[in-house]
Structures are given as C-alpha cells and as structure tokens.
Amino acid sequence: MTSSDFRAKVLGYNDVHPFCEVKLSDRESVQDLLKTILDPLQQHFSPQCSRIKVPGATAVRFDNTASEIEGYARPLWGLASMLAGGGTYENTPRWIEGLKAGTNPESEEYWGQSEDSDQRMVEMCCIGWTLAVVPAFWDALDEKEKGNVERYLGGINDKVMPNTNWLWFRVFANLGLLRNGAKHSPEMLVQDIKHLDSFYRGDGWSNDGPEHIHQMDYYSGSFAIQFLQLLYAKLAGEQDPETSAEFKRRGEMFALDFVLYFDEEGRALPFGRSIGYRFGMISFWGAIAYAEIDLPAPLTWGVVKGIVLRNLRWWQTQPDIFGPSGTLNLGYSYPNMYMLENYNSPGSPYWACLAFICLAVPESHPFWASAEEPYPSKQLPVIKSLKHPKHIITYHGGHRMLLSSGQACGYPMKSTHAKYGKFAYSSAYGYSVPPGGYTLEQFALDSTLGLSDDEGEVWKTRRNCEESGIEVHDDLPVLVSVWKPFKDVTIKTWLIPSTEKHPNWHIRVHRIEAGRDVMTADGSFAIYNIAKADGRALRPYKSEIAEGTSPRIVGNYDLDAEGGSNPGAEGAFAVSKGAVGIADLEIADLERPSNRTAMIVNADPNSNIVEKKTIIPTLQHTIKAGSTQWYATGVYAKPSNPGVAPESYLDGWDSKPAVPDWIRALINGQS
Known part of the structure; x- marks a missing residue:
C-alpha cells in the first residue's frame, strides 16, 4: 500500500501504514517518512483548506474550530521544515490557501480573533515559524492578504496569556512577521524574551512556569522551551546576538542531561504530560543541529543522528498509533483516552511533527553527512x-x-x-x-x-x-x-x-x-x-x-x-x-x-x-x-x-x- 492510496481508501485488516515501511537512513528517507504523515490529511481538509478535521469526534476544553486549526497548523512543523531545507511537497499550496482563508475576516472559514488564553495562540507558533523560514508562504499573499495575516497574528499582542511556555508562541508570531518586514510588536518580543528568561533555573534547565511551580518535563526540552530557544537563536542571531548566544550555551549544557532520557533501543523515557506528542520528544536534537551549536563531548553528530533515527524506527514498530484513516490517533503506543489531557483534540498529536525540524538542516551539515553512530553508553554516566x-x-x-x-x-x-x-x-x-x-x-x-x-x-x-x-x-x-x-x-x-x-x-x-x-x-x-x-x-x-x-x-x-x-x-x-x-x-x-x-x-x-x-x-x-x-x-x-x-x-x-x-x-x- 503506497502513501497516495490514503486518498482513496482506509487501512484494512492486513494493511500496514506506509510510515512503518520506510527504511530510514538519510535525509531523503526522513522526508519520505514525513510525507506518510502528511498524505492521509489531504482528504480531511475543509473546502478552503484553512482547517483539517482529523478523525475522532472527541471534545476538548476549547472550541471545535480551534481543534481544526490544530489539524491545519501543527503539520506545518514538519512541512515548513522540509521546505526550508530545500525539499518539496506537492500539496503545499493547500496550506498556503488555508492561511489566506483562515486569516480573512470575510471568509466563512475565518479562524476568528484570539481571546485571552485562546488555543489559537498555540497554533500561531507553527504559523510564525512557517512564515519565518518559507518565503513562499508570504510571497504568495497579495497586499490585502498580508494585512490580514498581520492583524491575525498581531492580535496575540494585547491578550492575556498563561504564564508558561505559551509565551514562546507569541514570540514566534511576532518573529514570523518580523522576518518578512511586516508589522509586529518589537516591544512585546523583547518583553516576552525577558520574562521567559525568568523561568531559567541553571545548567541548561528551564521550568515550565514561574518559580513556585516545579515542572520540568518535555516542555522544558523538546516540546517548547529548549526547542524554541534554539530556533530563536538561529533566526534572531543578528537582531539579538547576546540572547542567541546564551540560548545556544544552554542547549549545549542541556544536551548532556537530555541524552540520558533515551536508550540504546531508541526509546525515550515517558514522563509528564502531553506524551501523546510521541516522536516530538526528539525535536531538541534536530534543533541543536539547526541552531549550529557546538556539541559537547562525548556527543557527536553521528550520535545525535542515531538518537533521532532510532527513535523514529522504534515508533515504526508501534503501528497502532494510526487510525483506519491513516491519521495519528490520541494516545501513546495505541489509542488511549485515559492518558489524555483536556487539551488533546484529534489534531493535537501533530505536535509530533516538531521531530522533523531536522529536515530544515542543510544536507551538508554533519548531522546528515556523518555516519550514524550507536548510543554512547560507555561514554556517559551510568548514574x-x-x-x-x-x-x-x-x-x-x-x-x-x-x-x-x-x-x-x-x-x-x-x-x-x-x-x-x-x-x-x-x-x-x-x-x-x-x-x-x-x-x-x-x-x-x-x-x-x-x-x-x-x-x-x-x-x-x-x-x-x-x-x-x-x-x-x-x-x-x-x-x-x-x-x-x-x-x-x-x-x-x-x-x-x-x-x-x-x-x-x-x-x-x-x-x-x-x-x-x-x-x-x-x-x-x-x-x-x-x-x-x-x-x-x-x-x-x-x-x-x-x-x-x-x-x-x-x-x-x-x-x-x-x-x-x-x-x-x-x-x-x-x-x-x-x-x-x-x-x-x-x-x-x-x-x-x-x-x-x-x-x-x-x-x-x-x-x-x-x-x-x-x-x-x-x-x-x-x-x-x-x-x-x-x-x-x-x-x-x-x-x-x-x-x-x-x-x-x-x-x-x-x-x-x-x-x-x-x-x-x-x-x-x-x-
């Protein structure tokens, strides 16, 4: 069964999802793996492509429109990364058209302006990243459409946000506009970076919130804080060199602890909330390559590449992460409602596409050019x-x-x-x-x-x-x-x-x-x-x-x-x-x-x-x-x-x- 078959049929009794059949070895094979995740979404686009209704009629704490925006926006972590790295995908125009319709107040598929602590704010991070690294999205807009995007993303700047990693989402909404010379809030960008710095605790670790909260899970690393710090360091290095250098330094320190959350078989340690984002757990490793940090010994680019590929291979042995339509389901190794958070909608699992940030890394980078190396068990502390x-x-x-x-x-x-x-x-x-x-x-x-x-x-x-x-x-x-x-x-x-x-x-x-x-x-x-x-x-x-x-x-x-x-x-x-x-x-x-x-x-x-x-x-x-x-x-x-x-x-x-x-x-x- 090929990836394109998803447009015409669902997985049958003996069918194997194409995701499980890709032989992972190099950059091209990881691109192919991503396409097996993107392809099944095509049949679930709304008419104007601004929403994707991922199968699964479950309710969450926010409205259904926001859930469908998740379905549209979260795959952009992978798609935009692949495009930024020079890859191609035939269905990219659907996401561009979706951006136009979703930000157009005159469209029946308008996403709606954000309110305080609105889920739409989260998805602005994916959109901001896409605008920042894929010029084709911005260039495809006419002047009116550019104004719509400015107003839509800019609507985050006067709203109340949770005092957590969410503040990074406003940073990237503004950064996406900044990178295109569009209207944004430089004051809010500076304010948020300064406030997020107050979450830092030392040795590379940041808390997911203010000091009285002790929560350091994958949001401190791959799901948000470290990941987005490193993307910021790459994208804002010229405008904010001091902060960017500091974020890279923290990434180097964090790597020596975070490597211990993975094992020789490629498995990550499940801990904390939102682990339904699955292979999103490895996104930090692609981000350190994208940010071009210097790896601390005993890590090498071959070791980092091995961590990423082995984790993806382990997930290939977990076929129950997909539903009959070929889309990611809610759960960890299989569909499981008991483990979910009240913000896990059917579109939520696509935050896993963070893992594909490695595709934005040039093919010439040692992350891709190096031979894959085994996990460095003997070079790391056993305790x-x-x-x-x-x-x-x-x-x-x-x-x-x-x-x-x-x-x-x-x-x-x-x-x-x-x-x-x-x-x-x-x-x-x-x-x-x-x-x-x-x-x-x-x-x-x-x-x-x-x-x-x-x-x-x-x-x-x-x-x-x-x-x-x-x-x-x-x-x-x-x-x-x-x-x-x-x-x-x-x-x-x-x-x-x-x-x-x-x-x-x-x-x-x-x-x-x-x-x-x-x-x-x-x-x-x-x-x-x-x-x-x-x-x-x-x-x-x-x-x-x-x-x-x-x-x-x-x-x-x-x-x-x-x-x-x-x-x-x-x-x-x-x-x-x-x-x-x-x-x-x-x-x-x-x-x-x-x-x-x-x-x-x-x-x-x-x-x-x-x-x-x-x-x-x-x-x-x-x-x-x-x-x-x-x-x-x-x-x-x-x-x-x-x-x-x-x-x-x-x-x-x-x-x-x-x-x-x-x-x-x-x-x-x-x-």
Whole structure:
C-alpha cells in the first residue's frame, strides 16, 4: 500500500501504514517518512483548506474550530521544515490557501480573533515559524492578504496569556512577521524574551512556569522551551546576538542531561504530560543541529543522528498509533483516552511533527553527512543526579530508568499523580494511568505506593511533596521526599538507584506515620499480560517457556486464594516481555516488621501507555492507626531487549539487594 492510496481508501485488516515501511537512513528517507504523515490529511481538509478535521469526534476544553486549526497548523512543523531545507511537497499550496482563508475576516472559514488564553495562540507558533523560514508562504499573499495575516497574528499582542511556555508562541508570531518586514510588536518580543528568561533555573534547565511551580518535563526540552530557544537563536542571531548566544550555551549544557532520557533501543523515557506528542520528544536534537551549536563531548553528530533515527524506527514498530484513516490517533503506543489531557483534540498529536525540524538542516551539515553512530553508553554516566528536575537517571539492567521526586503539574490535571508523582519511570515499560476510580485494578499502581482508608476501594498516591531533595549515601545519589496522602498520614520516601552489583534492582524505603488505619499497595513496573502461545493471560511461571507469574493471577483482594499470594520476602514476579518483580527486603531488628503479602494485580485494560493489557507485581499490607511502619522494597526489572535470551530474564531475581547500612542506622535511630 503506497502513501497516495490514503486518498482513496482506509487501512484494512492486513494493511500496514506506509510510515512503518520506510527504511530510514538519510535525509531523503526522513522526508519520505514525513510525507506518510502528511498524505492521509489531504482528504480531511475543509473546502478552503484553512482547517483539517482529523478523525475522532472527541471534545476538548476549547472550541471545535480551534481543534481544526490544530489539524491545519501543527503539520506545518514538519512541512515548513522540509521546505526550508530545500525539499518539496506537492500539496503545499493547500496550506498556503488555508492561511489566506483562515486569516480573512470575510471568509466563512475565518479562524476568528484570539481571546485571552485562546488555543489559537498555540497554533500561531507553527504559523510564525512557517512564515519565518518559507518565503513562499508570504510571497504568495497579495497586499490585502498580508494585512490580514498581520492583524491575525498581531492580535496575540494585547491578550492575556498563561504564564508558561505559551509565551514562546507569541514570540514566534511576532518573529514570523518580523522576518518578512511586516508589522509586529518589537516591544512585546523583547518583553516576552525577558520574562521567559525568568523561568531559567541553571545548567541548561528551564521550568515550565514561574518559580513556585516545579515542572520540568518535555516542555522544558523538546516540546517548547529548549526547542524554541534554539530556533530563536538561529533566526534572531543578528537582531539579538547576546540572547542567541546564551540560548545556544544552554542547549549545549542541556544536551548532556537530555541524552540520558533515551536508550540504546531508541526509546525515550515517558514522563509528564502531553506524551501523546510521541516522536516530538526528539525535536531538541534536530534543533541543536539547526541552531549550529557546538556539541559537547562525548556527543557527536553521528550520535545525535542515531538518537533521532532510532527513535523514529522504534515508533515504526508501534503501528497502532494510526487510525483506519491513516491519521495519528490520541494516545501513546495505541489509542488511549485515559492518558489524555483536556487539551488533546484529534489534531493535537501533530505536535509530533516538531521531530522533523531536522529536515530544515542543510544536507551538508554533519548531522546528515556523518555516519550514524550507536548510543554512547560507555561514554556517559551510568548514574546521574539532575538537581533541577530532581531526577536520578540510571542505565543499568537494559533500560533507561528515571527516579523522580518533587515534581508536580501547576494545576490538578487528569492523572497528574501518575505522570509526575510515581517513584520510577522506564523507557521499556512506560507508566500506567487509572482508567477508573475504584479498586487496585482500576488505579493501576505501578511504580508507586498507594494507600486506602476504605478497605481498598479508593487509593491515594504521591502527588505533591512537602519536601524533596537529593542526598548522597555510600557515594550514591538518593532522592528523598516527604508527602501526605491524608492529612494525618505522613510518609518519608528514599529512592535508591540500581548499582553495578544489582543492575536490575532499585530500592524504595518508606517511613509511614499513620494517624488512621490504612491499607498499602506497593507496585513494581507494569508488564505485558499476554501469553505467546494463545494470546490469553499469563499462567503460573514455567521456566521451560520463560513465561508466567508467581504467584498466579487471582482477584486483587482474594489473597487467601490457593496459590494467589506469596510471602513478601519471597516476592512476586511476572515474565513476558522481560521480567518485573517486587520483594519485601528484610530489615534486621525492626521493631515492627511489615510481613507484607506479595501478589499480582491484574490491572484494567488500557491503563498502561505502552501495553494494552498489563499486570503489576505488588506488595500489600495494613497499618493500624497510631503506628509507625517502615517498608524496604526491592523492585526488579529486566526488559526483553534484542540479544537478551528469555531464559535469562530472571537471572538476577534470586540475588536481591540488601538494605543499605545507612538505612538500618536511620531506622534504629528513628523507629
């Protein structure tokens, strides 16, 4: 099936999306990949081409017109980049005609002027970028049409905007006009750049908002701030050389941290909101090439090229990111409404086209001229603490793992506790969000500690931390946080990264002061729950097929069922695409041992962002009111990477780590 077939048919039972079939190696092949994303949109243009109604009749917090403007504008990140780099696309005139109609107040397809905090402001960024780098768009306009575009984009300058990365969108609306000698607001351009600089925290990291908000996710890097800083540095280098040089300097520093969010297989670490933008996660790497920054060692252009191409190749192995019409759907590895934000319309996923900024990079640039190089695992730290995002990144055991404390979205978005408050995030296993509001099955408590005061109906987890920071013990960075799931329950948590001796394990320690009776559930990573032989749920573990669970899967509260639980010290594990597990680590001389029970939580379908059906090895326990309880938890993970034999998935399971002596000393002093 060729890309052009999308104009006449939809994907059938055995059809493969052309996106999944492009052999990626060079600039031309990445152009071809982009066209497989643009082509299916052609049948969804409005008559005057100012809107694209991407299939999916879902509602968002803004109006339907703004949603369809997203469908029109967001693909421009890719199209304009390709055109700026000298590429061609036969349907480019549709976007030019759409710009004319959308900005024309006399047209029935007029987009409408922006109001305060209007979604239209976001899409002005894509349009401003396009005008800045593709002269054909501006040159195709007559004087009246140029005036319409000036007034439409200029309408952003007297409106209230969120005090976040959104301010960059106004910068690019004005920059697009400036680059064409059109009327714009130089005062607002200077003001916004100055204000955005107040988000900077150091070492290349910017916060997504003012100081009282601690949110450093992909918006700090590829989705907005770093990405747009670097584009600004390239486009405004002559007008604002000092700021441009500073933005390049920050990009160099940020690169040495951000490279740790990717693994050898090409996967990015899912963390935070808006990860439905998928391969948009790699856009920073194309932006540093476009901005012509000097790469800090050990990064080379061959390494950067490899990060980009391997990530795109990994997404090519995820065919369920497309719907039957060939358009991107809402979700991560498959369509998933549970993980979405209230601003994710059917057109939203096309922010992923940020990834194609690399196509604006000249073919002669070493990004394209260099041979692709593997991920530089041996040249990068295996463990690194990042003080600004309060992350510890490790690369032991076959996956990139992020330990996190202290981050929280500035407002209570859906599943914010899952997107920011979990203890660990993995490039191999993704994270889970609750598809419902009752029982462990629906809460899907992977990589977190949940507490319930109603016998297991509703569970609360870490969302906001009262305190958080990084300590060093035994030459290892350790994340420490204090949080309260209930007003009278205080928990202090220590997150201890994996080590060379125990590469597949990390340790969590909790001190819980309970002012009420609470049930607890401590979960490992979630793992694929489909047997290879027949597609049914996993059965009890069999070493001869390297698959199954221990204990067996039963109802989440039926711990007395025969074979349905193990002692906590024995732990619980599951083996399918690799292995995950959890065990209660012994703490000698503890006045109140936990005696937790190990079992397998059968999470509701579609709770995990990577796998549609998952299970979660979990430790359960009940704490009485007025008591203080210590938990020491070992969490095991070994992914099914290429070259890893299935019979080796559990090789490290019986070699559980010991609780560090400094924790024992802490317990003896505080218990």
